[in-house]
Amino acid sequence: MPIRIPKGAFSLMQVLALAGLMASVARAQQSETPGVTDDVVKIGISGPLTGPVAAIGAIADGVRTKVDAVNAGGGVKMGDGKTRRIELLVEDDGLDPQRTLTNVRKLVEREEVFAVLATAGTPNNQAIGRYITQREVPNLFMYSGVHELAGPEWEIGLVPSFTTEAAVFARYLVETKPQAKIALLYLNTETGQIFRKALEDAVSMSNIQIAAAQPVTSADPTVETQLSTLKASGADTLVVITGPKQGAEAVRFAAESGWKPTTLVSNIAASVASLKPAGLENAKGVITSQYLKQVNATAPGDDPGVTRYVADHQAAKARYSLDDALGQVGYATGDALVRVLQSMKAPTREALMETVRNLNGVELDLLLPGITLNTKSAEDVYPIESLQLFQFDGSAYQPLGKMISFEGRTPSH
Template sequence: MGTLNTIRRGLLRFGLAATSLLAGAAGAQGITDTAVKIGVSGALTGPVAAVGAVVEGIRVRVAAVNAAGGVKMGDGKTRSIELVVQDDALDPQRTMTNVRKLVEQSGVFALAGIAGTPNNQAIGRYLDQRKVPNLFMYSGVHELADGRAWLIGLVPSFTTEAAVFADYLKKNKPDAKLALLYVNTETGQTFQAGLRTAIQGSKLQIVAAQAVTSADPTIDTQLSTLKASGADTLVVVAAPKQSAQAVRFAAESGWRPVTMLSYIGASPSSLKPAGLANAKGVITSAFAKPVTAASTDPAVRQYLADHAAAKARFDTGDSMGQIGYITGEALIRTLEAVKQPTRQALIDAAQNMNQVGVGLLLPGVTLTTKRDSGDIYPIESLQLFRFDGEQYQALGGLVSFEGRTPRH
C-alpha cells in the first residue's frame, strides 16, 4: 500500500509538473482567457524622443479599453491588454535586443506600433522565424525585405504622400522649382523616389536635394544649399526637430518658399520651436481629424477624455500621440476580429481588414487590407491642410489611392 501511495504521489507530482509546463508554454504565447500581452519598443529617450509619443498614445487607448472591461475578442472571451514597453531610442540594434526580450522573456503574443523603417527592417527576419505578428508599425515604408509575412503597417506609404503633394503643385504651382530636405534613411529615399515618379511628365522639377539625419544638431548648411538653388518650394520629410528647424530657417532667412511638410513632422506641437507665426502657410497631409479643445466631434472628445484620464505625457495636439492612439484603436479592432487565440489568426485578421472604422481617422478613411491581392496598405487616403498660425485648416477634399498606392 505504501509503495502504491508513493507511486500515486509521484504521478500526481508529475501531473502537476506537466500541467505547469503546459501552462508555461501557453503563457509564452502571451494570451490567456483573461489577458493578452502586447510588446512595444519605442523611442522614449534620445534625440528623437518626440517619436515616443506613439508609444504613449497606444498606452492611452489601451488604458481606456481596459478601464471599460477589456476587449471582447472573436472567440467570445473578453481580455485585458497588457502592454510591455521597452525603450530603444530609435536605435535599430536596441530595437532588436528589446524584441528578443519581449518575445523570449516576456512572452508577448504580438508586437505593435514599433517606429522607424530601419528598426522594423532589423527585426523582420527574426519575427518571421518566430512567427510573431508585428502589427501597425509606424513607418510609411511597407515593402520591407524581411518580415513581410508577419508584418502590417498602418500609416500611408510615403509614396502616397509624395503623390498628393505633387498633385497639389501641378494644379496650384505648375512651374514650381522644388528643394527637397529628406531624412537619410529608407523613409526619405522612398519619399524622394515617389516624388520623382509623381512629377514625371509635368513642369515641376527638383532643383536640389539635401539629406539630414535625426541626430543632426543643426541643419543650416543643408538649408543654405537648398536656398541657394533658387527653389521656390521647400518639401520636407524629416523628424519633428529638423522639420521645425527648416520652417524657422525658411522664414527668418528671408527665403519664404511654399513649404510642404510630411505628416511625420508637421503637428502644431512640433512646429512650436519654429515659432507658430513662422509656420503660417505651411502645408501638410493628414489622415487623422484635427484635434482642438473646442471640437464637438465625438471621437475627438473621447480622445481628449482618454488623454486626460491616462495623464498622458504628450500634448493633445501632438500628431505622434494621436497616431499612437489610432494604433491602439486598430489593435483593438483587430483583436475583436480574431476568432481563435493564435498568432496566425491575429496576423490573418490584420492583413485582411475590410473598411474597419477608427474614430479619430478623417471621414472617409478606413482600414482595408487584402493580402491575397497584394493590398498591404491599411490607410491609402490623405487630405491636405494649411496652417493658419494657430491650427490647420482643410485645403481641398480627401484624396484616395485605395487599392492603388503608388510604388517606387
Template sequence: MQLLTSSRTSLALRALALAALVAGPLHAQEPSPGITDDTVKIGISGPLTGPVAALGAIADGVRTRIDPINAAGGVKMADGKTRKIELVVEDDGLDPQRTLTNVRKLAEREEVFAVLATAGTPNNQAIGRYITQRSVPNLFMYSGVHELAGPEWEIGFVPSFTTEAATFAKYLLDNKPQAKIALLYLNTETGQTFQTALESALDGSGVTIVAAQPVTSADPTVETQLSTLKASGADTLVVITGPKQGAEAVRFATESGWKPTTLVSNIAASIASLKPAGLENAKGVITSQFLKQVNASAPGDDAGVKRYLADHAAAQSKFSTDDALGQSGYAIGDALAKVLESMKAPTREAMMDAARNLDHVQLDLLLAGITLTTKSGEDVYPIESLQLFQFDGAAYQPLGDVVSFEGKTPRH
C-alpha cells in the same frame, strides 16, 4: 466476407476522419505565447529618450487608448473571452540594434503575443528576420516604407511615404505646375523612398526638383543644408525629416527671407512639432493628414474627438492633445482593439489574418472618408488616403478633399 471487410474499412475510415475533424480545430485553437483566458501581452519598442524622443508619444498614445479599454473590463474577442491588454514598453532611442535587443527580450523573456507600433524604418528592418523566425506579429509598424508591409508577420499602419509623395505631387501639379522644388530629406530608406516616389510622380511635368540635401537624425543642425537649398533658387521646399529638423526648416524658410511654398511630411508637421519654429513662422505650411485635427478648447460635436480628449485627461498623457504622434499612437491602440475583437482564435496566425482582412474599419481619430481596409495578400496597406491641410498660424485648415489611393498604393 468482402462486403463485411469493406464495411469495416469504411467505418474505420469514417472514424479516423471524425477524429481528425475533432482534433484539427482543437489543435488549431491552441493559444500562442503571450495570451491567456484573461490577458494578452503586447510589447512596444520605441524612442523614449534621445534626439528623437518626440516619437515616444506614439507609445504613450497607445497607452492612452488601452487604459480605458482595460478599465472597462478589456476586449471581448471572437472566441467569447474578454481579455485585458498588458503593455510592456522598452526604450530604444531609435537605435536599430537596441530595437532588435528589445524585441528579443520582449519575445523570449516577456513572452509577448505581438509587438506593436515599432517606430522607424531601419528599426523595423533590423527586426524583420527575427520576427519571421519567431513567428511574432509586428503589428501596425510606424513606418511609411511600403515594402515593409509585405512579409507574413508584418503590417504597417500609416500611409506609405509613396502615397504622401504622390499627394504632394498632385497638389503642385494642380496649383504650381512650374514649381522648382528644394528637397530636405532623411538619408535613410524613409527619405530615399519619398524622394524616388516624388520624382516618379513628377516625371514628364513642369515641376522639377532643382536641389536635394540629405540629413541624419543625429545632425545637431541642418542650417548648412538649408542654406544650400535656398541658394538653388527653388520656390518650393519639401521636407521629409524628423520633427526637430522639420521645425528648423520651417523657421529657416521664413526668417532667412526665403519664404518658399513649404510642404512638410506629416511625421514632422503636428502643431506640437511646429511650436519650436514659432507658430507665426509656420503660417502657410502644407502637410498631409489622415487624422482629425483636435482642438481641445473647441472639440465640437465629434464623439471620437471627445472620447480621445477624455481618455487623454484620464490617462494624464505626457504628449499634448494636438500632437499627431500621440494621436497616431492612440489610433494604433484603437486599431489593436479592433483586430483583437475580430480574431477567430487566440493565436498569432489569427491576429495576422484579422489584420490583413480589415473591412472599412472606422477609428475615433481617422478623418471622415478614411478607414482601415486590407484584403489579404492583395492589399496589405491599412490606410491609403490622405487629405492636405494648411496651417493658418493657429490651426490647420482643410485644403481640398481626401485624396484616395485605396488598393493602389504607389510603388515608385
C-alpha cells in the same frame, strides 16, 4: 475471479479517454501561443522614448492612452468570446535599430508577448524583420511609411505609404504651382530615399523640377548647412520629410532667412505641437497631409470620436499634448489593435495576421470621415490609402481642397 467488463462499457471508456485527450490537446494548443491567457493578452512596444527623436515616443504614450481606457472598462472581448485585459510592455530604443532588435528579443523571449506593436522607424523595422519571421511573431501596425520590409508574412503597417504622400504633394503642386522648383530636405534612410524617388516619379511628366536635395540624419545637431544649400539653389518650394525637430528647424529657417518658399512638410513632423519650436507665426502657410482628425486643444468640438479621445487623454494623464499628431497616431494604433482583437476568430498569432490582412471598412475614432482601414490578403497591404491636405493658418490647420484617395492603387516603391 476475472473481472467482466459489461458489453459497451469499453467504448464508453474510449469516448471518455478521447474527450480527455482532446481537452488536453486544446489546452496545449492554447499554451503554444505565448502572451495569451484566459484573462490577459500581452503586447510589446519598442520605440524612442529618449534621444534626439524622443518626440516619436508620443506614439507609445498614445497607445497606452487607448489601452488604459479599454482596461478601465474591463478589457477587450476577443473573438473567442473571452474578455482580456491588455498588458502593455514598452521598451526604449532611442530609434537605434540594434537596440530595437535587442528589445524585441527581450519582449518575445523573456516577456513572451503575443505581438509587437507600433515599432517606429523604417531601419528599426528592417532590423527585426528576419527575427520576427523566424519566430513567427506579428509586427503589428508599424509606424513606418515603408510597408514592404524584411518580414512580409508577419508584419503590417498602418500609416499611409510615403509614396502616397509624395504623390499627393506632387498632385497639389502640379495643379497650383506647375512651374515649381523644389528643394527637398529628406531623411537619409530608406524612408527619405523612397519618398524622394516617389516624388521624382510623380513630377516626371510635368514642368516641375527638383532643383536640389539634401539628406539629413536623426543624429545631425542642426540642419542649417543643408538648408542654406537648398536656399542657394533658387528653389521656390521646400518639401520636408524629416523628424519633428528638424522639420521645425526647416520651417523656422525658411521664414527667418527671408527665403519664404511654399513649404510642404510630411505629416511625421507637421503637428501643431511639432511646429511650436519654430514659432507658430513662422509656420503660417505650411502645408501637410493628414489622415487623422485635427484636434484643437482649446475647442475640440462635439465629434464623438474626438470626445472619447479627449476624455481618454485626460484620464490617462498622458505626457504628450492633446494636439500632438504623433500621440494621436499612437491612440489610433491602439484603437486599431482593439478592433483587431475583437474580430480575430481565435487567440492565435496566425488568426491575428489573418484578420489584419483582411480588414474591411474598419472605423477608428480619430480617422478622418471617409477613411477606414481596408486590406486584402496578397493584394492590398496598405490599411490607409487616402490623405487630406491641410494648411496652417497660424493657430490651426484648415482643409485644403478635397480628400485624395489611392485606395487599391498605392504607388509602388
